[in-house]
Amino acid sequence: EIVAAAERLLAARDPAARPLAGMKMLVTSGPTHEPIDPVRYIANRSSGKQGHAIARAAAAAGAAVTLISGPVTLADPPCVTVVHVESARDMLAAVEAALPVDVAVFAAAVADWRVASAGAQKIKKGAAGTPQLDLVENPDILATVARRTSGRPPLVVGFAAETEHVVDNARKKLARKGCDWIVANDVSAESGVMGGDRNTVHVVTRDGVDSWPIQSKEEVAQALVARMAATLKDRG
Amino acid sequence: EIVAAAERLLAARDPAARPLAGMKMLVTSGPTHEPIDPVRYIANRSSGKQGHAIARAAAAAGAAVTLISGPVTLADPPCVTVVHVESARDMLAAVEAALPVDVAVFAAAVADWRVASAGAQKIKKGAAGTPQLDLVENPDILATVARRTSGRPPLVVGFAAETEHVVDNARKKLARKGCDWIVANDVSAESGVMGGDRNTVHVVTRDGVDSWPIQSKEEVAQALVARMAATLKDRG
Numbered sequence: 001e002i003v004a005a006a007e008r009l010l011a012a013r014d015p016a017a018r019p020l021a022g023m024k025m026l027v028t029s030g031p032t033h034e035p036i037d038p039v040r041y042i043a044n045r046s047s048g049k050q051g052h053a054i055a056r057a058a059a060a061a062g063a064a065v066t067l068i069s070g071p072v073t074l075a076d077p078p079c080v081t082v083v084h085v086e087s088a089r090d091m092l093a094a095v096e097a098a099l100p101v102d103v104a105v106f107a108a109a110v111a112d113w114r115v116a117s118a119g120a121q122k123i124k125k126g127a128a129g130t131p132q133l134d135l136v137e138n139p140d141i142l143a144t145v146a147r148r149t150s151g152r153p154p155l156v157v158g159f160a161a162e163t164e165h166v167v168d169n170a171r172k173k174l175a176r177k178g179c180d181w182i183v184a185n186d187v188s189a190e191s192g193v194m195g196g197d198r199n200t201v202h203v204v205t206r207d208g209v210d211s212w213p214i215q216s217k218e219e220v221a222q223a224l225v226a227r228m229a230a231t232l233k234d235r236g
Numbered sequence: 237e238i239v240a241a242a243e244r245l246l247a248a249r250d251p252a253a254r255p256l257a258g259m260k261m262l263v264t265s266g267p268t269h270e271p272i273d274p275v276r277y278i279a280n281r282s283s284g285k286q287g288h289a290i291a292r293a294a295a296a297a298g299a300a301v302t303l304i305s306g307p308v309t310l311a312d313p314p315c316v317t318v319v320h321v322e323s324a325r326d327m328l329a330a331v332e333a334a335l336p337v338d339v340a341v342f343a344a345a346v347a348d349w350r351v352a353s354a355g356a357q358k359i360k361k362g363a364a365g366t367p368q369l370d371l372v373e374n375p376d377i378l379a380t381v382a383r384r385t386s387g388r389p390p391l392v393v394g395f396a397a398e399t400e401h402v403v404d405n406a407r408k409k410l411a412r413k414g415c416d417w418i419v420a421n422d423v424s425a426e427s428g429v430m431g432g433d434r435n436t437v438h439v440v441t442r443d444g445v446d447s448w449p450i451q452s453k454e455e456v457a458q459a460l461v462a463r464m465a466a467t468l469k470d471r472g
Contacts, residue, residue, distance in 0.1 A: 036278070038399050039345065039423060039430070045275050073309045109275065112361045122399045125348045125373070133369045137361070163274050163358045187275060194275070 004078075018062030019229035024101040025063040026153075027055040028108035028141070030070035032088045036133065037119035044109035045187075047195045048072035050159075051107030053221035055080050058103075061225050066098040070108055088114065088138035095141055103228055104153040106142045107183075109161060114138050146179040155231060157224075160184040161194075167211075170204040181205050183224065203227070240314075254298030255465035260337040261299040262389075263291040264344035264377070266306035268324045272369065273355035280345035281423075283431045284308035286395075287343030289457035291316050294339075297461050302334040306344055324350065324374035331377055339464055340389040342378045343419075345397060350374050382415040391467060393460075396420040397430075403447075406440040417441050419460065439463070 029051020031044040048069060055067040056077040065080045068091055076082040083094045088110045095104070113135035123131055146156045156179040160170045163186070170184035182204040187194045199220050203210040212223065265287025267280040284305060291303040292313040301316045304327055312318040319330045324346045331340070349371035359367055382392040392415040396406045399422070406420030418440040423430045435456050439446040448459065 039281050039397060040347070041279055041281065042272070043277055043279055045277065111276070113366060122397070130349060130371050130373060133371065135366050135369065137366060161275060161358075 019233070020058055020103075020225065021062030023063045023103065023232065024066075025055075025058050025103040025105065026066045026068065026095060026098040026101045027051055027058065027105045028068045028070075028091060028095065028110075029055065030072040030074075031109045032070045032091055032111045032138075033086050034088065034111045034114035034138070035086075035118040036115050037121065037123050039122050042111055042113070042115065042133075044111055045194050046070070046072075046109035046161075048074050048108075049195075049197065050199060050217045050220065051105070052077055053217045054105055054107060054224060057218070057221040057225040058105075058228075061229065063103070066101075068094045068098065068108070070110075087111075088141065092139045092141045092144065095145060099145075099153070100151050101153050102232060103155045103157070104145055105157045105224075106145075106179075107159045108141075109159075110141055111138055140177070142179055143177045146177050154235060155180050155228060157181045157183060157228070161187040163188040167202050167204065167209055170202060171209075174204055174206070255469070256294055256339075256461065257298030259299045259339065259468065260302075261291075261294050261339040261341065262302045262304065262331060262334040262337045263287055263294065263341045264304045264306075264327060264331065264346075265291065266308040266310075267345050268306045268327055268347045268374075269322050270324065270347045270350035270374070271322075271354040272351050273357065273359045275358050278347055278349070278351065280347055281430050282306070282308075282345035282397075284310050284344075285431075285433065286435060286453045286456065287341070288313055289453045290341055290343060290460060293454070293457040293461040294341075294464075297465060299339070302337075304330045304334065304344070306346075323347075324377065328375045328377045328380065331381060335381075335389070336387050337389050338468060339391045339393070340381055341393045341460075342381075342415075343395045344377075345395075346377055347374055376413070378415055379413045382413050390471060391416050391464060393417045393419060393464070397423040399424040403438050403440065403445055406438060407445075410440055410442070 030048035031046040033041040033043050035041050052074050055065050059065045059079045067080045068083045085091045085094050116134040116136045142158045158179045160173050160182050162169045166184050166186050170182040174182045184202045193199050199217050200214045266284035267282040269277045269279050271277050288310050291301050295301045295315045303316050304319045321327045321330050352370040352372045378394045394415045396409050396418050398405045402420050402422045406418040410418045420438045429435050435453050436450045
């Protein structure tokens, strides 16, 4: 903590170390929980480690960061405004409240579906046989922001957690969502990425694919933040 | 930690403070996670705090405790054998492996249902419209153990998390499952029990109902362990 504080103080004196100074960024992180009834829910596996690391790295690089986090067991990163949410709909509302920003990073594993009519009371077993869960699609937070006609952030970054055809699926997602980058990773059980501390990512843009070596999630965060700073500088 | 260790040492000298010495106990705790596909799952809200507190209190009272825990963020309690599981089926297998015991306490919030055929690959959005989750009933761990014809533990304790008609539902559950006690609590959002540190429980047996005042989960655990010791002594 003392070392981190000293690093921040030193960084504050050196503008090159604060390449995102003056920038506003929003980052989503963690899973969402979609209620089935008061005691049950549908969730995605997501520790939030990668999203939280990006928020921390961006704040260290001088950005004013709003982190919108689903339920995680991680501490709130220092020097970051943290908004805690549960469901995808809550997350979208918090994202829209955080706009406008210069960079929006959607690292959360948002549930694609929610239960059509979540019960107000606990569903009893046996009462009416096995219940059937009718699902409805959740709002697509990434596409909603990337396709805004006014107030679209200059840089919109999505994530893709894939278990097969990682880069192919990421290319399709980039086109489908209308975002600027997709950071894709392999989350198959064999990869050990899910819940782990290391990550192997592919940064997919309209110009091509950068496949990075396996690194810690902190190193991935720092490399992404450096690339964001370079991109915004080129455009600015 | 030092205080706790000293308390354990003192307790070891005083047989009255170790009323479960020589007894074997199993405790289940936490939620279960039932996979939908490699990245999604259905879960119950359960912090595991009450079950873990019971395991800790029983070990302090001299019992040899096996704690079978679903995914929680709590540390393993000291002086307890901990088995980590994910799904209801894994939990049942671990429970059966821990038998025979003198007392079995089922404090876990086991998912009543699982998805009939969990996908081996991530289900893609949009590919085939909104997916429908066909659920099948999970094994009923409490009833399976309480209704054993051979090797049934002398004392089988179930839990009931209810959002309405707490005691009535607990009485019905006691009869339906064939267990000796149901520890029932109100987990409606207003109660603050879920994830919180305090609990208001009703101990329902064939002889009646004891409704205890609101206490910390540690106090509830100690009171339950004292009552278990008294019951086993009466029977022995």
